[in-house]
Amino acid sequence: MQKINKENLHTFLNEQKENWPLAKMNYSGLEKVEEKEFQFEGFKIKVQFNPERIKSTAAKIGKDDIQKRACFLCEENRPELQTKIELENNYSLLVNPFPILKEHFTIAKNDHIDQSFINHIGDLVNLAETLEGYSVFYNGPKSGASAPDHMHFQAGENNFMPIDTEYFERKKNYGKLVTWNGRFEVYRFNHYLRKMLSIEADRAQDIVSASKIFYRFLEKVQADEKEPMLNAICVYKNNKYRLHIFPRKQHRPSQFFAKGNEQLLISPGAVDMGGVFITPRKEDFDKITKEDIVDIYKQVSLDDLVFDKLCQDFTKLVMP
Numbered sequence: 001m002q003k004i005n006k007e008n009l010h011t012f013l014n015e016q017k018e019n020w021p022l023a024k025m026n027y028s029g030l031e032k033v034e035e036k037e038f039q040f041e042g043f044k045i046k047v048q049f050n051p052e053r054i055k056s057t058a059a060k061i062g063k064d065d066i067q068k069r070a071c072f073l074c075e076e077n078r079p080e081l082q083t084k085i086e087l088e089n090n091y092s093l094l095v096n097p098f099p100i101l102k103e104h105f106t107i108a109k110n111d112h113i114d115q116s117f118i119n120h121i122g123d124l125v126n127l128a129e130t131l132e133g134y135s136v137f138y139n140g141p142k143s144g145a146s147a148p149d150h151m152h153f154q155a156g157e158n159n160f161m162p163i164d165t166e167y168f169e170r171k172k173n174y175g176k177l178v179t180w181n182g183r184f185e186v187y188r189f190n191h192y193l194r195k196m197l198s199i200e201a202d203r204a205q206d207i208v209s210a211s212k213i214f215y216r217f218l219e220k221v222q223a224d225e226k227e228p229m230l231n232a233i234c235v236y237k238n239n240k241y242r243l244h245i246f247p248r249k250q251h252r253p254s255q256f257f258a259k260g261n262e263q264l265l266i267s268p269g270a271v272d273m274g275g276v277f278i279t280p281r282k283e284d285f286d287k288i289t290k291e292d293i294v295d296i297y298k299q300v301s302l303d304d305l306v307f308d309k310l311c312q313d314f315t316k317l318v319m320p
């Protein structure tokens with residue numbers, strides 16, 4: 001197993017910030033971004049005003065739009081100054097030039113193949129171990145990925161998303177064991193606004209097999225989609241793997257498409273599901289309310305009854 005330690009990542013990021021003006025500008029811009037937070041019962045949601053993210057938030061991901069543009073994750077189209085760290089299994093680790101996190105990396109497959117969770121879940125879990133202590137995350141092709149045609153993950157420091165720090169407390173107070181089989185444990189969380197299923201295991205293969213079981217159930221719910229809509233965040237820490245899956249039913253909330261004062265340009269991906277809403281426009285940052293957050297999570301997350309049924313199926317299938 002390849003391991004990339006924190007110092008090497010810091011060195012790589014600093015080199016890119018020194019030598020690549022776009023990275024330098026946007027990472028120093030990040031130091032000045034405004035953040036605020038809303039307190040809910042036992043958890044918080046942060047909001048970040050980040051104007052550089054407008055490209056990603058407003059990204060056109062229709063088939064025609066994607067075909068018309070040169071893929072920015074393919075090596076031949078990347079900026080000359082963007083360098084890489086070669087990773088196992090045919091991935092390249094790149095500095096994300098439009099950061100949300102202070103250390104924000106994109107991990108792109110070296111081939112131009114479609115974004116797919118089920119075909120790369122093993123890679124996600126391995127990457128979490130390679131980047132031990134970092135959060136590695138996945139956005140489905142219709143759940144926040146701005147390059148749905150090129151397989152990629154992202155990674156960042158593991159103390160930025162509220163989920164990173166509030167998980168254990170949350171599990172203790174509100175977590176409900178969905179199922180376990182001696183090799184993995186699966187939890188769900190009530191009163192958390194978004195739907196989240198968390199899988200814990202000591203071995204990578206057990207996280208992978210539990211994810212695959214859940215994925216097969218999810219697939220049936222959204223049979224007309226190429227991939228059921230979801231985001232995922234994976235962490236490897238203290239010899240344990242932890243994977244959070246956020247099943248989705250909508251890419252963008254109605255506020256995204258509203259006109260005038262009703263509009264909120266928010267396009268949730270893994271980071272938003274992890275508890276940080278990204279607003280590229282100052283007006284949205286200023287006017288977003290607690291009620292908007294509740295409403296947006298409700299719109300984009302799987303419905304209660306559907307999620308309950310999935311969890312029941314999971315319990316029945318796995319429980320010893």
Ligand SMILES: [Zn+2]
Pocket residue numbers: 071072073074111112113149150
């Ligand atoms: Zn590509």
